[in-house]
Amino acid sequence: MTDDEIYLGIALTVILATGSQILASRLRVPALIILLPAGFTAGALTDVIHPDKLMDQNFDVLVSMSVAVILYDAGLGLNLRKLTGRTRWIVGRLLLLGVLVTFLVVSAVAPAMFDMPLKVASMLGVILVVSGPTVVGPILDFVQPTDKVRRILIWEGTLTDPIGAILGALVFHAIATTDPVDVGRGYQLGQFAISMAVGLIGGVVGTALLWLTLRTLRLGETLGTLAQLATVIAVSAGADIVREDTGLIAAIVTGLAVTNISGFDMPARRPFFETLAQLIIGLLFVSISSTVTPASLVPVLLPALALVAVLVLVVRPLVAYLSTAGSGLSMGERAFVGWMAPRGIVAAATATAFSADLARRGVDGAARILPVTFLVIVGTVLLYALTAAPAVRMLGIVKPARTRILLVGGEPWVVDLGRSLRSAGLDLLMWAGLTPERQRIADAGIQLAEGDLLATATNPGARLEGVTAVLLATDDDDFNALASVVMQDSVEGPVYRVGPPHESHGVVAPYTGGDILFGKSLVRHTLAARYEAGARFLVQPASAPLPSGSETLFVVHADLRLEPVTEKRRATPGEGDSVVLLTSGTEQ
Numbered sequence: 001m002t003d004d005e006i007y008l009g010i011a012l013t014v015i016l017a018t019g020s021q022i023l024a025s026r027l028r029v030p031a032l033i034i035l036l037p038a039g040f041t042a043g044a045l046t047d048v049i050h051p052d053k054l055m056d057q058n059f060d061v062l063v064s065m066s067v068a069v070i071l072y073d074a075g076l077g078l079n080l081r082k083l084t085g086r087t088r089w090i091v092g093r094l095l096l097l098g099v100l101v102t103f104l105v106v107s108a109v110a111p112a113m114f115d116m117p118l119k120v121a122s123m124l125g126v127i128l129v130v131s132g133p134t135v136v137g138p139i140l141d142f143v144q145p146t147d148k149v150r151r152i153l154i155w156e157g158t159l160t161d162p163i164g165a166i167l168g169a170l171v172f173h174a175i176a177t178t179d180p181v182d183v184g185r186g187y188q189l190g191q192f193a194i195s196m197a198v199g200l201i202g203g204v205v206g207t208a209l210l211w212l213t214l215r216t217l218r219l220g221e222t223l224g225t226l227a228q229l230a231t232v233i234a235v236s237a238g239a240d241i242v243r244e245d246t247g248l249i250a251a252i253v254t255g256l257a258v259t260n261i262s263g264f265d266m267p268a269r270r271p272f273f274e275t276l277a278q279l280i281i282g283l284l285f286v287s288i289s290s291t292v293t294p295a296s297l298v299p300v301l302l303p304a305l306a307l308v309a310v311l312v313l314v315v316r317p318l319v320a321y322l323s324t325a326g327s328g329l330s331m332g333e334r335a336f337v338g339w340m341a342p343r344g345i346v347a348a349a350t351a352t353a354f355s356a357d358l359a360r361r362g363v364d365g366a367a368r369i370l371p372v373t374f375l376v377i378v379g380t381v382l383l384y385a386l387t388a389a390p391a392v393r394m395l396g397i398v399k400p401a402r403t404r405i406l407l408v409g410g411e412p413w414v415v416d417l418g419r420s421l422r423s424a425g426l427d428l429l430m431w432a433g434l435t436p437e438r439q440r441i442a443d444a445g446i447q448l449a450e451g452d453l454l455a456t457a458t459n460p461g462a463r464l465e466g467v468t469a470v471l472l473a474t475d476d477d478d479f480n481a482l483a484s485v486v487m488q489d490s491v492e493g494p495v496y497r498v499g500p501p502h503e504s505h506g507v508v509a510p511y512t513g514g515d516i517l518f519g520k521s522l523v524r525h526t527l528a529a530r531y532e533a534g535a536r537f538l539v540q541p542a543s544a545p546l547p548s549g550s551e552t553l554f555v556v557h558a559d560l561r562l563e564p565v566t567e568k569r570r571a572t573p574g575e576g577d578s579v580v581l582l583t584s585g586t587e588q
Contacts, residue, residue: 001053009048016042016049017282030138032344032381035285036374043290051287059287060353066280067165067349068236068251069229073277074161075255083155086328087148091155093323098156098316098341099163102129105315106307113303114372116365119175123358124369126171127351128311128343128376130164131157134281135344135381143388144399149333153340161346165248168350169195173244176361199246202239203253206231210258225272281345288352289374296371304375311376312383316341332395339391342380347373403427403493403562406449408483409473410437413531415444417473417553417580420537422446424556424578432474468493469562471517477501477524496564499523516567518553522582530582538581542573547583554580 001009020034027034042049051059083091106125111118136157140150173195213219213227235254236247258264320338329337351373358366392398403426407418410432418441422428430441431449441448470491472480477500484497499516501523518527538547542555555563558576565571573579 001048005048006054009050009054012042012046012049013054013283013286016286017279020286021278021282024138028138028142030135030342030381030385031282032135032285032342032377033385035282036289036378036381039286039289040292040374042286043292044294049286049290051291060356063284063288063349063353064240064247065233065236066284067346067353068247069232069273070277070280070345071161071165071248072228072232072251072255073273074158075252076259076273078158078256079259080256081260087151087155090152090324090327090329091159094152094156094319094337095159095163097323098160098319099129099167101319102311102315103167105310109307109310110372113307114300114365114368116368117363120358120363120365120369123168123171123175123354123366124372126164126167127347127354127369127373129167130160130346130350131341131344135342136340139340139342139385139388142385143392145336145392146333146397146399148329149336149397150399152337157344161344164346165252165350166196166199168354169199169246169248172354172357175358175363176244195243195246196249198239198243199249200253202235202242202246202250203257205238206235206250206254207257207261209235210254210264215263228273229276284345284349288348288370291352292371292374296367297375300368300372301375304372305379307372308376308379308383311341312339312380330397332397335395336391336397340384340388342384343373343377344381348377403560404468405429405562406431406467406470406491407473408432408470408480409475410434410440411473411475411528412440413528414473415440415446416531417537418446419444420539420580421554421556421562424539424554424580425560426556426562427560467491470495471564472497473517473524475524475528480524496566498527499567501525515569517564518551519565519567522551522553527582535582535584538583539578540581542577542579543575546579546581550581550583552579553582556580 016038017035020038021031024031024034039049047053051062055062103122103125106128107118107122110116110121110124114121114124116124136153140153209231210228213231214224219227232251232254235250238247239250240247317338320334324334324337327334351370355366355369355373358369405421405426405428407414407421407428407430410430415430418428418430429447429449432438432441438448468491470484470487470493472483472495474480480497481500484495487495494515496515496517498518499520499522516523537553538550539556546552552565552571554565555571555573556578557563557574563571
């Protein structure tokens with residue numbers, strides 16, 4: 001290829017990877033639905049995008065290194081301390097039965113369907129056991145099932161990725177190292193053990209390097225992020241140099257160790273790694289799908305559709321039924337768990353890496369692994385993405401749209417505001433630090449959050465599950481300002497704060513961004529003074545006439561979503577909505 005063609009190929013790949021994800025976000029569909037057809041179409045229409053021509057034999061190495069970074073980032077999200085109770089039990093059974101049943105069924109039916117030997121069918125079977133949060137997450141974000149179901153499916157999808165990658169590497173070595181001088185299964189098990197040992201040692205080395213850079217040297221956010229990226233690439237490459245395809249194991253082990261060893265305190269949000277992983281996913285899917293030719297799809301199209309039917313209609317429902325028996329889930333929740341197992345990036349990446357390597361080794365039928373995997377990914381993602389929303393509604397497991405509020409503060413006016421919000425039908429809990437304030441909240445009959453809730457929320461590695469909005473209304477403006485910044489990544493929804501006094505000389509509050517509740521005229525000390533003078537909060541239908549001198553603070557929509565009036569936005573009520581007002585007190 002000429003230099004101009006290489007420039008054009010790289011630019012087109014990046015544009016398709018980015019543009020497809022932007023379009024998918026606007027359409028609120030999983031990015032794979034756009035990425036795979038875009039890459040496949042571009043590969044069919046032009047040669048400049050083909051990774052084999054852009055990078056020759058280096059593409060497999062790039063795929064392996066890229067997937068290592070993705071799996072390290074996924075490993076950082078696997079805090080096993082959060083996997084507790086019934087969820088741990090259900091997820092554990094889904095992983096065990098899902099991997100086992102999927103592997104056995106695919107390995108059993110693939111030889112007849114695709115005319116491939118059993119060892120290649122076992123490679124396909126282990127590739128198709130994975131799901132992945134990069135596919136499941138966007139679908140669940142769109143259809144909004146109950147928190148219980150969402151938590152189970154996200155944990156399952158996240159954990160199956162590394163498990164599938166490890167099993168894929170082991171099966172690959174079993175196939176690749178088998179030759180006439182092998183001495184039976186004991187030899188292959190020994191090869192498995194060596195691969196696992198190399199990957200685990202790489203993970204230990206990576207963990208030690210990150211402890212040195214992040215804990216001992218205490219590098220800042222920028223250098224710390226660079227140290228993580230360099231460490232993952234180094235240990236993954238080093239492990240692969242020592243023994244092929246063990247780098248993924250090293251990357252996964254490093255991520256799991258970092259997030260589960262006390263002392264690292266990794267943040268819940270990692271903007272650089274999230275952006276990098278998102279870009280890598282787009283580039284990989286476009287590049288991988290461009291290598292799949294129409295000629296390779298035609299012979300396996302109908303059998304692949306039959307395999308999708310087996311996976312969707314037989315394997316997944318059976319696994320879900322057995323895994324959720326006696327779990328306490330409702331029939332609707334169990335049914336939806338049985339209707340959600342799309343395949344994603346790890347299946348595509350491992351199919352690309354392993355099938356190409358096996359084909360170069362002359363293994364019969366290995367060339368069919370990638371087109372079959374491609375069709376299974378497209379089929380499952382399309383099917384689940386298009387049917388998930390109707391299924392959730394039909395099964396009656398749609399997450400309620402109502403807002404769950406955490407109101408922080410304990411002054412009399414704040415507690416009275418909490419009482420009014422609760423009377424409007426909202427799910428509310430409050431937190432305050434001082435004992436008299438906490439007693440005042442309890443006396444008002446409002447649910448009191450745990451004493452360490454706010455400390456947990458301001459921990460960079462924590463998430464406040466279930467809370468969809470935070471209202472910060474303490475009598476310390478600097479605290480409100482700092483907490484509004486720190487808590488942004490710990491809450492599913494927005495974080496608001498009452499405004500500081502005008503011309504304030506506080507250390508932080510006057511200079512911190514974020515949306516301010518109620519606008520510039522109703523800052524904290526003004527609200528407290530007006531309440532002290534007799535002003536009160538009133539909840540009434542939006543259609544009713546507003547009392548003279550009242551000001552609208554919140555709109556409570558008919559579906560119990562809370563929309564506050566802020567410095568940047570005026571809330572507009574609709575038919576059937578209610579409003580929370582601040583009145584002069586004479587209307588009470």
